[in-house]
Amino acid sequence: MNSRALPAPEDPSATAESSHLPLTPVGAGEDPYLERVRDHIRTLPESGIVEVMNYGRDRPGMIPLWAGEGDVATPSFICEAAAAALHAGETFYTWQRGLPELRGAIARYMARTYGVPENPDRYFVTGSGMQAIHIALAMAVGAGDEVIIPSPSWPNAAAAAQKAGARPVYVPFAYGKDGFSLDHERLAEAITPRTRAIFLNTPANPTGFVATHDDLKAVLALARRHGLWIIADEIYGRFYYGEEARAPSFHDVMDEGDHILFVQTFSKNWAMTGWRVGWIEADPRLGQVIENLIQYSTSGVAAFMQRGAVAALDQGEDFVAQQIARARKGRDLVADALIATGKVDLVKPPGAFYLFFGIEGRSDVRSLGLTLVDEANVGLAPGTAFGPGGEGFMRLCFARGDAQLAEASRRLVAWLTGKGLSGAGTA
Amino acid sequence: MNSRALPAPEDPSATAESSHLPLTPVGAGEDPYLERVRDHIRTLPESGIVEVMNYGRDRPGMIPLWAGEGDVATPSFICEAAAAALHAGETFYTWQRGLPELRGAIARYMARTYGVPENPDRYFVTGSGMQAIHIALAMAVGAGDEVIIPSPSWPNAAAAAQKAGARPVYVPFAYGKDGFSLDHERLAEAITPRTRAIFLNTPANPTGFVATHDDLKAVLALARRHGLWIIADEIYGRFYYGEEARAPSFHDVMDEGDHILFVQTFSKNWAMTGWRVGWIEADPRLGQVIENLIQYSTSGVAAFMQRGAVAALDQGEDFVAQQIARARKGRDLVADALIATGKVDLVKPPGAFYLFFGIEGRSDVRSLGLTLVDEANVGLAPGTAFGPGGEGFMRLCFARGDAQLAEASRRLVAWLTGKGLSGAGTA
Incomplete structure (x- = not known):
């Protein structure tokens, strides 16, 4: 647990998707110079992936599957x-x-992806x-x-909430033989008079959870009942392995007048992680407010990037x-190999x-993340980097080429079956 | 006065340097949909330049000197x-x-511009x-x-303070025959137990004020005495028309351990306004905090832009x-012509x-801004866009080529001397 994250009730130990974060602890009272920094800013959590990245970054032949980024420029x-x-x-x-x-x-x-009316006034370009x-x-x-x-x-969502002075309240997913699912009862119970928003990421990082239309309707009903914003992070909406062309979306169930803010990015679909371009979709009545917020935080996105x-x-x-x-092929390749070991x-x-x-x-x-670097030369992110409910899990990004994923699978399977479960200690 | 800017004691009627802001009023209670937006965000001020820009933008032959941007790509x-x-x-x-x-x-x-030790750990790249x-x-x-x-x-500085939940407290410059100067007494009197920072822009937009070394020492002493941050905006430091190669800087008077945050940009020196790349200079002990803030607001700047x-x-x-x-030539060209009229x-x-x-x-x-569009076909920004003390002034950007500035001067002089001071009303 991250004892520095005082404003948050649970551990928001944060992880960046970016891949080069040094690990420098910053603590209240650690250096008197820092005491003049506002508390909720000084105690922002650092990346929880960083430790294993720093540990493994320079290993020859290391296959890095820890970041949320593909290998295609x-x-x-x-x-x-x-x-x-x-x-x-x-x-x-x-x-x-x-x-x-x-x-x-x-x-x-x-319009062509979600079947919504074509209305440019709903979209505002952001720097990521x-x-x-x-x-x-x-x-x-x-x-x-x-x-x-x-x-x-x-x-990052929880950390950004803390940066805004707010408190992230975590509601763990249920987990069973069908994977992760929303626990609607606990979601409702978590609402207090101070609740202002529900942040829902679907399809979800890191769990792969995908909300059903019933899930979305239930969350929307809850938000309407309590006068809450929904912040809908559907950036992986196209990376969906069901029958349909995309995952269910709030676009399918919402009405005009709902308080839903969609956050989007060019990073994943178009392999533009490093560009830092995205958009926010909102009711056009919020246009001037959003423009002001862009103006007073970065003042826009380079026109040539927008081209x-x-x-x-x-x-x-x-x-x-x-x-x-x-990605679908990569998912099957690695998942089938790991499942076949009976050890996962x-x-x-x-x-x-x-x-x-x-x-x-x-x-x-x-410590398992470090062990896998040492003994399998594969880099995975520890689930603890993703907050409550992540204990006991590892995250592996499969948005990579066949050859690399096949080799990573071979190494992981060898480690799981050959070295057995006792494993060696961390270096 | 902008009655929407409730959290601020004075009028923070804001102006963007960017040039395409529509004018849509957003007011508390104006549309019930907006009531769910946090007050200090909903009431962020809009650009005060926008009105004249919208008025004059499409006039044939208009010379736009209203923005803080040169004409060189x-x-x-x-x-x-x-x-x-x-x-x-x-x-x-x-x-x-x-x-x-x-x-x-x-x-x-x-190091070569300010004579400071060469220490990369003090500099953090930002998206503007x-x-x-x-x-x-x-x-x-x-x-x-x-x-x-x-x-x-x-x-934008005041608006960004409001965005952070804080209150900008304006201390008007003194103004006399030598131009604008800091009023150190009023500066000291403005400090309350809630004061946390002094934002000092030197050389300054829009006034052209340049702090002397004595000014900087006095502000620094005040900040030290009250435990305040100084946010030093010295982005125009090279655009200095004195004998020295650059304007006086806090770098010349500060000690290690002072709480000074320097904000910088590539926009002006290198004609990169549209790129949105800058940097913050700070004590390296703030490195992890700054990294976290970058991570949780934009997650970095495109590597190719950084090249x-x-x-x-x-x-x-x-x-x-x-x-x-x-710029020096442009300043003399326009200023000499206007001064010679005896009307300014x-x-x-x-x-x-x-x-x-x-x-x-x-x-x-x-209304003068609109009149000058109609009658001189030159676009200037009204001083009221720059907060208290700007009443009665117009801002003219002279970071442009000779030919355009000469023509703008000719038009303004003709208007000042030919049409006389009674002028025509606004259209």
Whole structure:
């Protein structure tokens, strides 16, 4: 447990998806110089993946499956569109809500993917999905408020809530033979007079949970009843391994006038993690508020980057389809191999691109991460990095090529079956 | 006065430097849908320049001198470095504190410009100078705190303080025949038990004020005495028209251990306004806190953009020198012409790239901005957009080419002398 995270009731030990975070402890009272930093900022949690990353980063031949990032660079048609705009001199201040061309492209993409009316006024370009979350939380919560977050979860949402002065309240997923599911009773019980928002990520990182339409209707009913915002993180919506072309979405069940803020990113679908471009979708009545929040936090996104994003949306459908097919194949390849050992507690996830699984007899996943670096030369993230409910699990990202995943599976299977469950201690 | 800005004691009527902000009023209670937005966010002020921009934007032949932006696109050596990195696949997550190469380049730049030790650990790359301000304020202030800001001032600092839940407290500059100066007595009197920071911009937008070393020492002494942060916005430090190569800086007077956060940007020196890249300079002990704040607000800056920034620092000195020489020439060209009419109250500014001046008999600068669009076809920003003390002034940006500035001067002089002071009403 992270004793520094004083404002949060549970452990928000945070994890970044980015891959180069040094591990420097910052504690209240640790250095008098830091005492002048506001408490809720000084006690923001650090990444919980960092330890194993730092431990394993420089190992020769290491296969890193710890981050939420694929191994494919941004396709060249996207890069070329951005470079052309850069060379054409699109280097001046631009629209705070995003280029009209990009807002139009997003509206077309959303219309064809979600069957919603094509309305550019609903979309606001942000400097990353993370900034979309930051802006959504800034509107929804302030000092002393509470945000409900099903857990385990991507820790940046909880940390961003804390940054806004609010308190993340974790509601653990139920877990059974069919994998993770929402516990609607506990969700309802977690609501207090200070609750202002529910943050729902579906398909979910790290669990692979995918909300059903009934789940979404129930959460929406709860939010309506209590006057709460829903912050809907559906960034993995296309990475769905059911029969349909995409996962169920709040778009399918909401009415106009619902208080839902959708956060989105170009990172995963179009292999643009490093670009830091995303969008927030909201009722157009929030337009000026969102514009102000963009203005006073980063003042917009480079126009030349937005030209790349337009190309991604308008010409990227084949690329996205390939990425999803590759992820599905990767999921089956690794999951089947691990399940066959009989040594893992693993339910194939219906969405996102992570396996989240337990290894028989190994409950201390923090040290297990280091052990796997030493003994299997594979990098996984410990479930404890994802908050309450993550104990006993490891996260493995399968958004990578066949060859690498096959080798990683071979190593993990050899370790699970050859070395047995007693394992060697951590180095 | 902006009656919506409830949390602030004075009028923080805000202005963006960016140039395309629509004017949509957002008021408490105006639309019930907005009532669920936190008060201090819903009441964030909008741009005060927007009205005149919207009024004049599409006029044929209009010369727009209202924004804080030059007319030169980013030099090609910078664009090429970024494009090369983009094509080379630098599109993955990267260091949250910035590329080590860029932090090193910043350290070299600061060492040769300010004579400080070359220490990359002091510099953290941000997604704009605006984000640097956002991060500095997040560390320094929270709900209920106060930030002292000499005024008139660039309104984004005050708005960002409000966004952080704090209250901007304006201390008007003194104004006399030598231009604007800090009123140290009023500065000291403005401090309350809730004061946590002083935000000082020098050279200043919009006034052209440049703090002397004695000013800086006095502010630093005040901050030390009361345990306050100083947020030092010295982004126009090179745009200085005195004898020395740059304006006085807190770097010249501070000691190790002082609580000073420097915010910086690539926008002005290297004509990179649209890129949204800057940095924050701080004591390395704040490194993990700053990294966390970057992580939980935007999760870093695109590596390929940072490659462009490295090129700017390492190869951009000639370009910066040209920019400064051009601005000095532009200042003299326009200021001399206006002063010669005898109709303006204008002191040549010692720094930054704005004239901030009054026109005899015209105190209603908001309508004057519209009148000048109609009758002189020149776009200036009303001083009221810059908070208390801006009444009666207009802001003119002279970071533009000779030909355009000469034509703008000709038009303004003709209007001032030909049409006389009675002027026509606004359209």
